Amino acid sequence: MNEKAPSTNTATATAVSPSSSREGMVRNPSRGNTTRNGDLEAGVNGAEHDGDVPHEHHRRHHMPHLIEDSAIPRAKDFVARFKGEGRRVPGWAESCKNALTHSWLNAFVIFIPFSWAAHWAHWHYSIVFAFSFLAIIPLEKLSDYGGEQMALYLGASLGDFLVITLDNVVEATLAIILLTHCELKLLQSTIVGVILLHLLLVPGMAFLTGGARIWEQHLKPHPTQLNHSLLTFGVLSLLLPLAFFTALPESLPNQTTGAPSSAVVLKRLVARAAEEGGHGKDVAIQEALMRSVETLAVRDATRGTFLKFSRGLAILLLIAYIGSRIYLHNPPGDENSLKPAPNAPAAEKHEEEKLEREEPQISPWFGIVLLTITVALIAVTAEWLVSSFEPVRDQHKISAEWFGIILLPLLSYAADGCIAILYFVRAALFFHPDSPDELAKARSIDLSIQFVLFWMPLVVLIGWWTHREMSLLFDLWEVAVLIGACFLVNYVTADAKTNWVEGMVMVLFYVMIALVAWFYDGQPEVHEMLRCGPVSETLALVAATLNGTSSEGGGEAGAHAARLF
Incomplete structure (x- = not known):
């Protein structure tokens, strides 16, 4: 009442x-x-x-x-x-003090200069990776803080949009850097991992912790219903290229006359290399190459076709996202984004009233400067992180699938994960403390929708402009996992109500995916289709390496091609 x-x-x-x-x-x-x-x-x-x-x-x-x-x-x-009319707007000095002292995670800013020094001094890759990983945690937290404070000046709807965009800034920066480094397969795995993180782990933890002492929690019904359609639409758009790729024939027809095709020649070379003593770990590479060279889909012409319609699909995804934002933030009728709809639930109106009453801790212009500096530091630190993780991955024998799907996306959840751990420790020691605000966020599903409908197609278009062969052809297992996660999330949120058991199920499903991803090496055909450079060149280099006729440079290229499989 x-x-x-x-x-x-x-x-x-x-x-x-x-x-x-x-x-x-x-x-x-x-x-x-x-x-x-x-x-x-x-x-x-x-x-x-x-x-x-x-x-x-x-x-x-x-x-x-x-x-x-x-x-x-x-x-x-x-x-x-x-x-800020009608409110007390802090000055620059007070805003700076509040920004630096709002969270204990800001103590991690000490790792920012260490990360930069480790990179420029050429320290060990593991040290650079660890310092860069820790340095991004306070930067991501400052970005969240700046977005939450700016929401007080923008209103609930526009404020949510700003916070969602800023919450994705770490993952979006990593995606663009991976694109510039031409790590396209790792980029796709990271995109899948980011979507899974914000679909399963983050909301699952929020439902699990927020609903631990109440019967059920309520979600905003109108955005939740729209999210079901947008999420399904975005995930199904990845099914189209995969179905196209799967439907292609596996061998060239009418090869009985004339010279044998290059695929047949490479297949013979690999078979002879296997007969001459290729055993152990090389057997898996040979089998993968055998599948690739006999597949008609793994060709430069086929990849060109996928690039063309992937760019068209990317434009359509962007149109869908822009249209949905216009509908949500500037709905038809009298109301606009500054006020809740007249039929909005009481909780949503109460949230808007809280934003109107709450006193901001920073000024709006300081918030703009803070966000600009924070995003710039995130971009540079993420560059050092990307430059160091390939040696770390090879040294510790971590598969590219698990590295991209699980480890890299956890960068954005590291700050909230630390708060969640602290909350459980306080709950065990002091009994029922007040839950921090970060645990009650229900906008993580919006983050995944923005990533699949905006950032993913934007990366495809940036790859087009920078001559990177980034397409929407994803790994079969990755697409299957995304469809399963989409089905589970839509089913859990169908009635706009959640409880801690449903949150636990979402977290457990994410753990299942992480467990299987540890043993999954990916599709070799998709790996090859995402290589920067001609497909035929890689196949020829690998075949020459296995045949023992390559030079020292060819051996390095063959080793690189072997890592693709």
Whole structure:
């Protein structure tokens, strides 16, 4: 009852306030009713008043003036809120102090200069990787803090969009750096890992910890229903290239006349290399190469086809995401992104009222500077991290699939994971402490949707502009796991209610995926299709290496090609 009272009062005040031209439009019967039902309801009301068509024509004639008049107070409200009018806005010194002392994880900033020094001084790769990993934790936390504070000046809807984008900044930076380094297979595994992390582990931990002492938790029903469609749409878009690739024939037809194809020649070379004593770990490489050279799909022409329609699919994914953001943040009707919808649940209205009452800890301009510096430091530190993890991966015998699907995405969850561990320690020692705000976030599913509908297609388009062969052809096992995760998340959130058992199931499914990924080496055909350079060149180098006729340089190239398989 206490939570509903302020929401009801606010909704009533909004409906009867004469200070806005939007409310004036609703009370003026000559202009029709401008509710969320749009022209249909307005036309019905006009027919009730006059019963003729000219009135409807007159209403449509004046509609541009109504939109123009309503846009002015919207812009003024946004500017006034961004300036912090009616609130105490901290100064620059106070803002800096609050930003540096808001979390104990800021103590990890000491690793930032160590990370840079380790890179420039050419320390051991493991040290560079460890320092860079630890340095990104406080930067990611500062980015979250800046986004949460800027949400106080932007409102709940626009603030959520900013926070979601900033929460993805670490993974997006890693994706772009991997693209520039031409680590395309690792890039795809990281994309899958980021989506799985925000679909399963992060919301699962939130549901598990947040619902431990209550019967069930509620989600916002309207965004949740839209998320089901967007998530399914994004995941199914990855199924199309894979189905196309799987449907291709496995051998060239009509090879009985003329010279044998290059695939047949390479197949003979590998068979002869195996007969001459290729045993042990080379057997797996030979078998993988045998499958690749006899597959019609693994060709430069086929890869060119996949690149063409992958770029088209990427553009369509971006259109879908932009359209969904317009619908969510600027919905049809009178309301806009600065205020909750009139039919919003009480919890959502209470959240908006809390944002309006809460005093910001930093000024808006300091927040912009903080986010700019933080994102720049994340980009540079992530560059050092990427440059060091390949030797670390080879030294510790970590598969590329597990490295990309599990380890790299955990960078973004390291800060929240530390807070979760601290929360459980406090719960064990002090009994039922207040849960930190980070554990109650339900926007992690929005992060995965943004990554699959915005960042993933954007990376494909950047690869097109930078001449990188990045396509939407993903590994079969990765796509199957994504579809399974999508099904589980949609089923758990179908009724817009969750509990701790459903959170536990989501976390356990993520652990299952991590366990299987440790033993999975990936599809060799997809590995080869994602190589920067001609496909035929790699196959020839590997065949020459296995045949024992390559030079020292060819041996290095063959070793590199062997790692692809």
